[in-house]
Amino acid sequence: MSAKVAISRPIEGASGKTGSWRTFRPVIDRETCNECGLCAMYCPDGVIDGDLKIDLDFCKGCGICARECPKNAIKMIREEE
Ligand code: SF4
Ligand code: SF4
Numbered sequence: 001m002s003a004k005v006a007i008s009r010p011i012e013g014a015s016g017k018t019g020s021w022r023t024f025r026p027v028i029d030r031e032t033c034n035e036c037g038l039c040a041m042y043c044p045d046g047v048i049d050g051d052l053k054i055d056l057d058f059c060k061g062c063g064i065c066a067r068e069c070p071k072n073a074i075k076m077i078r079e080e081e
Helices: 038-042 062-066
Strands: 022-029 072-076
Touching: 038 062, 062 072
Parallel strands: none
Antiparallel strands: 022 072
């Protein structure tokens, strides 16, 4: 695929890895996704790679990827579920 991804990569910040405090996590429905790559471009933390794998160690669950997805292929799921 030809998705454009962020150049920078996340590192652990003052709050540590986000996996421990995130409330919602994004889940991509690969059946609906057309691999346009917009989610990776919009993710402010650059945690979606070229294969659309989401690094949940650093995803903060902001939901921007889900909001920007033109196919509505990303659902924000509560961490407890
Ligand atoms: S929820 Fe936010 S931080 Fe996590 S992958 Fe989506 S845009 Fe990036
Ligand atoms: S924005 Fe949506 S359709 Fe595009 S690559 Fe991401 S999940 Fe797939």
